[in-house]
Each structure stands twice: as structure tokens, then as C-alpha cells.
Amino acid sequence: xxxxxxxxxxxxxxxxxxxxxxxxxxxxxxxxxxxxxxxxxxxxxxxxxxxxxxxxxxxxxxxxxxxxxxxxxxxxxxxxxxxxxxxxxxxxxxxxxxxxxxxxxxxxxxxx
Amino acid sequence: xxxxxxxxxxxxxxxxxxxxxxxxxxxxxxxxxxxxxxxxxxxxxxxxxxxxxxxxxxxxxxxxxxxxxxxxxxxxxxxxxxxxxxxxxxxxxxxxxxxxxxxxxxxxxxxxxxxxxxxxxxxxxxxxxxxxxxxxxxxxxxxxxxxxxxxxxxxxxxxxxxxxxxxxxxxxxxxxxxxxxxxxxxxxxxxxxxxxxxxxxxxxxxxxxxxxxxxxxxxxxxxxxxxxxxxxxxxxxxxxxxxxxxxxxxxxxxxxxxxxxxxxxxxxxxxxxxxxxxxxxxxxxxxxxxxxxxxxxxxxxxxxxxxxxxxxxxxxxxxxxxxxxxxxxxxxxxxxxxxxxxxxxxxxxxxxxxxxxxxxxxxxxxxxxxxxxxxxxxxxxxxxxxxxxxxxxxxxxxxxxxxx
Numbered sequence: 001x002x003x004x005x006x007x008x009x010x011x012x013x014x015x016x017x018x019x020x021x022x023x024x025x026x027x028x029x030x031x032x033x034x035x036x037x038x039x040x041x042x043x044x045x046x047x048x049x050x051x052x053x054x055x056x057x058x059x060x061x062x063x064x065x066x067x068x069x070x071x072x073x074x075x076x077x078x079x080x081x082x083x084x085x086x087x088x089x090x091x092x093x094x095x096x097x098x099x100x101x102x103x104x105x106x107x108x109x110x111x112x
Numbered sequence: 113x114x115x116x117x118x119x120x121x122x123x124x125x126x127x128x129x130x131x132x133x134x135x136x137x138x139x140x141x142x143x144x145x146x147x148x149x150x151x152x153x154x155x156x157x158x159x160x161x162x163x164x165x166x167x168x169x170x171x172x173x174x175x176x177x178x179x180x181x182x183x184x185x186x187x188x189x190x191x192x193x194x195x196x197x198x199x200x201x202x203x204x205x206x207x208x209x210x211x212x213x214x215x216x217x218x219x220x221x222x223x224x225x226x227x228x229x230x231x232x233x234x235x236x237x238x239x240x241x242x243x244x245x246x247x248x249x250x251x252x253x254x255x256x257x258x259x260x261x262x263x264x265x266x267x268x269x270x271x272x273x274x275x276x277x278x279x280x281x282x283x284x285x286x287x288x289x290x291x292x293x294x295x296x297x298x299x300x301x302x303x304x305x306x307x308x309x310x311x312x313x314x315x316x317x318x319x320x321x322x323x324x325x326x327x328x329x330x331x332x333x334x335x336x337x338x339x340x341x342x343x344x345x346x347x348x349x350x351x352x353x354x355x356x357x358x359x360x361x362x363x364x365x366x367x368x369x370x371x372x373x374x375x376x377x378x379x380x381x382x383x384x385x386x387x388x389x390x391x392x393x394x395x396x397x398x399x400x401x402x403x404x405x406x407x408x409x410x411x412x413x414x415x416x417x418x419x420x421x422x423x424x425x426x427x428x429x430x431x432x433x434x435x436x437x438x439x440x441x442x443x444x445x446x447x448x449x450x451x452x453x454x455x456x457x458x459x460x461x462x463x464x465x466x467x468x469x470x471x472x473x474x475x476x477x478x479x480x481x482x483x484x485x486x487x488x489x490x491x492x493x494x495x496x497x498x499x500x501x502x503x504x505x506x507x508x509x510x511x512x513x514x515x516x
Binding site: 016017018019020021022023024025026034035036037038039040041042043044045046047048049050051052053055060065070071072073074075076077086088089090091092094095096099105106 | 127129134137138140141142143146147148149151152153154155156157158159160161162163164165166167168169170171174177183185210211212213214215216217218219220221222223225227229237239242246
């Protein structure tokens with residue numbers, strides 16, 4: 001197995017990916033595949049602390065930005081007949097964590 | 113807890129969220145638009161989730177990646193892969209989290225979003241995967257045991273016995289070795305020095321034992337016949353005297369093992385070197401022991417002392433990690449047990465040691481353990497874990513934990 005780098009990609013712009021961490025699982029209401037679906041709106045409050053605010057379906061979640069002490073590398077597996085290579089697509093050094101229980105939105109959202 | 117998304121019948125692939133939708137939801141959620149920064153990131157799942165893996169980078173690894181930009185996974189198909197920087201080796205372990213980690217390229221954090229009031233803007237962001245696991249790294253000692261076995265496949269036996277075609281099995285370039293051992297480049301270079309490998313036509317080789325003995329004996333014979341003091345060996349003259357018998361690269365290799373600079377020169381400018389007693393005695397001792405299963409200790413000590421150049425003094429300490437002796441047996445015996453041939457696995461290694469000999473003093477066993485020690489685990493803590501300590505007349509002995 002060989003080499004895991006493609007530096008140019010992240011050397012120019014290394015920290016542009018992020019992770020949003022939520023408790024439990026995200027599910028589509030009808031149990032279908034997640035791919036292509038709309039998830040929600042992400043806001044930051046105006047105040048200087050910029051609390052991240054995520055509205056998903058009928059829920060509103062307040063979170064927190066957390067720097068990762070040990071950053072994550074996102075690697076893409078490239079397999080040829082001879083070698084397996086991992087390309088580093090991006091580095092992630094911050095995440096948004098939503099661990100407070102979501103608050104329900106009382107009013108009906110159009111389309112439901 | 114699970115968060116349910118709004119029915120996807122409404123929000124399928126063709127759904128395009130508009131600024132109006134976003135504002136409406138802000139209103140429904142009883143939030144004030146003026147309290148939210150004017151850029152909203154609208155999150156979708158990507159149409160496809162690429163096969164990404166997430167690796168948590170150890171600080172060392174991160175630093176290496178930034179500096180050299182190189183990380184390498186090593187291991188043959190049957191090995192568990194390790195990750196190497198230029199000088200360290202890491203074990204890769206899967207870690208799980210009950211949370212969902214949504215990976216979002218180009219996600220903007222609060223500091224990337226303007227604070228001033230203005231017309232609301234939206235940016236679409238794709239979640240390219242939902243992760244519950246990632247890989248963690250833990251620094252380990254390089255797995256180097258196969259190295260000697262690889263190099264033993266084609267030991268160097270002299271130029272007349274060299275195969276013409278060295279492209280096949282048993283011949284290893286640095287690149288080829290890096291494919292088959294699990295170590296970083298620096299660790300490999302150190303290990304090659306430890307096993308006394310040298311390079312012939314860009315392939316790493318070790319000397320065949322008998323050939324090694326022949327070259328060393330010729331060299332020691334030359335020193336003796338010229339009555340050179342053991343700490344005043346002229347390297348240029350040695351090389352020219354012996355080059356009719358052995359290729360220069362072999363002589364350089366032998367000199368590198370057995371000589372160290374004395375700092376002096378002859379009148380004609382030839383550099384003077386000192387023969388390293390420890391290395392010479394150790395090799396000649398092991399050479400005597402190798403063909404014999406067990407040696408009578410007293411016979412061995414006499415033969416060994418006779419085999420080294422006059423002026424050198426043999427001592428059993430020179431055979432640490434190489435020979436085991438039982439001075440109390442009848443007759444006292446000594447035999448070869450080379451640390452470098454022992455397994456890397458701690459338990460397996462201790463099993464072999466304690467079946468070779470029931471109890472060991474610290475000084476005897478330490479050379480067999482020291483290569484297993486790390487910054488975090490000293491020889492003493494390894495001994496505490498894998499052996500039973502007893503005290504006989506004030507001397508500490510180590511024996512098997514579950515002794516018979």
C-alpha cells in the first residue's frame with residue numbers, strides 16, 4: 001500500500017471543510033435514502049459569539065463551534081490494480097456540535 | 113435522539129430552497145431575522161456519498177504532513193496496515209462515536225460570515241457523508257523483525273559468488289524494503305545500521321557469517337603482522353593491502369563496523385583508527401558459539417580469549433543479548449541466543465527467554481528486553497508486567513510469572 005498525499009489541494013486552501021456533529025442519527029421521515037435530500041438551514045446569531053443555529057424540520061438546535069485538538073484528515077481511497085492510495089482531500093480543524101436537545105417549532109412549516 | 117427531517121416528498125432533488133423559504137422558517141421558529149447574521153447556509157445531502165475515510169491526526173503526524181506533505185501506509189496484504197511519517201510509525205485503530213458527524217466541504221464558521229445587517233443571502237452546502245467512525249493513530253515501535261530474514265535470503269559471500277541477475281527475489285533496494293517492512297524511512301535506516309547491512313549495487317546486503325569471519329581475520333592478521341598498535345591502525349594502508357583479496361565496498365563496510373577514528377595521522381598523512389574491542393570480541397564470540405549447540409563455559413572462555421588479537425580482553429558482558437550462560441550447571445555452559453532473532457511479541461519473547469533459562473539477573477535479561485522499551489514503557493515496567501521477581505541473597509532474579 002502506498003502514499004497518502006495530494007498536497008496541493010489543501011496547501012492552497014487547507015481548512016475549508018467542516019464537520020457538523022449532531023446527537024443520534026439523521027433520518028428521513030419516510031425512511032428513504034438520505035442522498036439528495038434537503039436537510040436544514042444553518043444560521044449564526046448576530047452577537048459576537050456567533051452561536052450556530054440549525055433549523056431541521058420542526059426542530060431548532062443551538063450549538064457551539066469547537067476547535068479540534070487533533071484535526072481530521074479526509075482521505076479518499078484510490079485503488080488501482082497494483083496500489084491503494086489515499087488522497088488527502090481536506091483537513092478539518094473545527095466542528096459545530098449540536099448536543100442540546102432540539103427545541104420543537106410549534107407553528108406548522110409550509111409544505112407539511 | 114433522532115432528528116427527523118421534513119418529508120422528502122416535498123424536498124426532493126429538484127427542490128431549490130429560496131431566500132423566501134429561509135425567511136419564512138425563521139419567522140415560524142419565532143426568531144428575529146435581525147438577530148441572525150445575513151448569510152444562511154442551506155444544507156443538502158449530496159447526490160452521492162464518496163468513499164471517504166476520516167483520520168484523526170496525531171500532533172506529530174499533522175506536523176509531518178504540513179512540513180513534508182507525506183504520509184505512507186505500509187504493510188503487505190497480510191499485515192495490518194501502519195501509517196508512517198518520515199521518522200515514526202503509527203498503528204491505525206478504528207474509533208466509534210454515537211453522534212453523527214456530517215462532513216461539509218466549504219462550511220463557513222461564524223468568523224467567516226459577515227456580522228453587519230443586510231439583505232439575506234443563501235449559500236448551498238452539501239453534506240458529503242455521515243460518519244460514526246474515524247481512525248485514530250497510536251505511535252508504535254516499527255515492525256522490523258522480517259528485515260533480517262529478508263536480508264538473510266541472499267547474504268553476501270564474496271564477489272566470485274555474486275549472482276549476475278539481482279533483479280529477483282532476495283535482493284532489496286530501499287524502496288523495496290519500505291514496501292515489505294512496517295517502518296518509517298528513518299527507522300528503517302537505523303535498523304539497517306543495527307543489522308550491519310551495506311549497499312552493493314543499490315541493494316541492501318548483509319555479510320555471510322563465514323565470509324565476515326574471513327575478512328575480519330585477514331584484517332586482524334594484517335594488523336598483527338605489521339605490529340600496529342590496536343589504536344593506531346592506518347586505514348589507507350590497510351585498504352591497499354587488503355584490496356587484492358576483497359572488494360573495496362566490503363572493506364569499507366568492515367572498517368565502518370570495527371574502527372573508530374583516533375584523531376591521529378601517520379607521518380605520511382594516513383588516518384589512524386582504533387579497533388573497537390567490544391565489536392571484535394562480540395563477533396568472534398558469536399562466531400565460536402554459532403555452530404555449537406552448547407559450549408562448556410570454561411572451554412569457551414579460553415578459546416574465545418585466544419581468538420581475539422593480543423591486547424584485547426574478552427568479557428562475558430560483551431555477549432549481552434547474544435549468549436545465555438548457566439554458571440551453576442555441571443559443567444557450566446554457554447550457548448547462543450541472539451536477541452535479534454526473538455519475536456517482537458512481548459509474551460512470546462518472555463516464553464522463549466524463560467524456557468532457555470529459568471531465572472535471570474537484571475543485567476542478563478535487560479539486553480533482551482531493551483529494544484522493546486519505549487518512552488512510555490521502561491525495561492523495568494515491562495519486567496514487572498511479564499516476569500516474577502524474587503530476591504536471593506540480595507540479588508534480584510526474574511523468572512516466569514507462572515513458574516512450574
